[in-house]
Amino acid sequence: xxxxxxxxxxxxxxxxxxxxxxxxxxxxxxxxxxxxxxxxxxxxxxxxxxxxxxxxxxxxxxxxxxxxxxxxxxxxxxxxxxxxxxxxxxxxxxxxxxxxxxxxxxxxxxxx
Amino acid sequence: xxxxxxxxxxxxxxxxxxxxxxxxxxxxxxxxxxxxxxxxxxxxxxxxxxxxxxxxxxxxxxxxxxxxxxxxxxxxxxxxxxxxxxxxxxxxxxxxxxxxxxxxxxxxxxxxxxxxxxxx
Numbered sequence: 001x002x003x004x005x006x007x008x009x010x011x012x013x014x015x016x017x018x019x020x021x022x023x024x025x026x027x028x029x030x031x032x033x034x035x036x037x038x039x040x041x042x043x044x045x046x047x048x049x050x051x052x053x054x055x056x057x058x059x060x061x062x063x064x065x066x067x068x069x070x071x072x073x074x075x076x077x078x079x080x081x082x083x084x085x086x087x088x089x090x091x092x093x094x095x096x097x098x099x100x101x102x103x104x105x106x107x108x109x110x111x112x
Numbered sequence: 113x114x115x116x117x118x119x120x121x122x123x124x125x126x127x128x129x130x131x132x133x134x135x136x137x138x139x140x141x142x143x144x145x146x147x148x149x150x151x152x153x154x155x156x157x158x159x160x161x162x163x164x165x166x167x168x169x170x171x172x173x174x175x176x177x178x179x180x181x182x183x184x185x186x187x188x189x190x191x192x193x194x195x196x197x198x199x200x201x202x203x204x205x206x207x208x209x210x211x212x213x214x215x216x217x218x219x220x221x222x223x224x225x226x227x228x229x230x231x232x
Contacts, residue, residue, distance in 0.1 A: 002158055036217075038219075045223065046159065048218060055216075089158065091218065099172065103160065106158045
C-alpha cells in the first residue's frame with residue numbers, strides 16, 4: 001500500500017485532456033512538502049516530468065502541468081498524444097517515521 | 113551531462129547479501145545539496161525508495177528496510193554502493209540509482225536500472 005494514492009489507470013483519446021490525482025496526508029503533501037511527477041515509458045527508467053508541484057524541467061512540453069492543493073496534487077496532460085502512453089508516479093517527502101521519500105502507486109495512462 | 117549506471121549481480125540466492133554499485137559522472141558528490149538515492153521497482157509494481165546518501169555523508173534509509181540496508185560513497189571514484197542483507201524472493205526488482213537535488217528535492221536523473229532476481 002503506497003503512502004500516496006493514485007488511480008490505477010486513466011485513459012483518453014488523442015487530443016483530449018486527462019488528469020491524474022495524487023492524494024497524501026498531513027505528514028507529506030499536507031505538511032507542505034513538494035510533489036514531483038515522473039513518467040515511465042514501457043521498459044525504461046522513470047524520467048522527471050514535473051518538479052516542485054508545477055515546474056517543468058527543460059525539454060518537457062508545456063502540455064504537461066502540475067498543481068497542488070491541501071493534501072493532494074494533480075498532473076494534467078492536455079492535447080494527448082500516443083507517445084504519452086506510460087506509467088506516471090507522484091513523489092513527495094513524508095516526515096513520519098524519521099522521514100522518507102515516498103511514491104504513489106502509479107497510474108497507467110492509455111491513449112485510446 | 114549527468115549519467116548514472118547501476119552494476120551488480122543479476123541473480124542472488126535467498127539469505128545472501130546483495131551489493132550494488134552506482135557509478136556516476138557529470139556531478140560531484142562533494143557538492144553541497146547533492147545526493148544519490150536508490151529506488152527499486154518489483155516487476156509490474158510501483159517505485160519504492162530505499163536509501164539516500166548526501167554530499168556530507170548523511171544517510172537516510174527506508175524505515176521498513178533500515179535494518180537490512182547500508183549505503184556508502186566513494187567520492188574519489190564517483191561511486192555509491194548499496195548493500196541489502198538477507199535477500200528474499202520478494203526483493204526481486206529492478207534497482208535504480210538516481211541523482212538527488214536537495215534544493216528541488218527530487219530525483220532528477222536516473223540510471224537505466226538493473227534487474228536483480230532472488231531465487232535458489
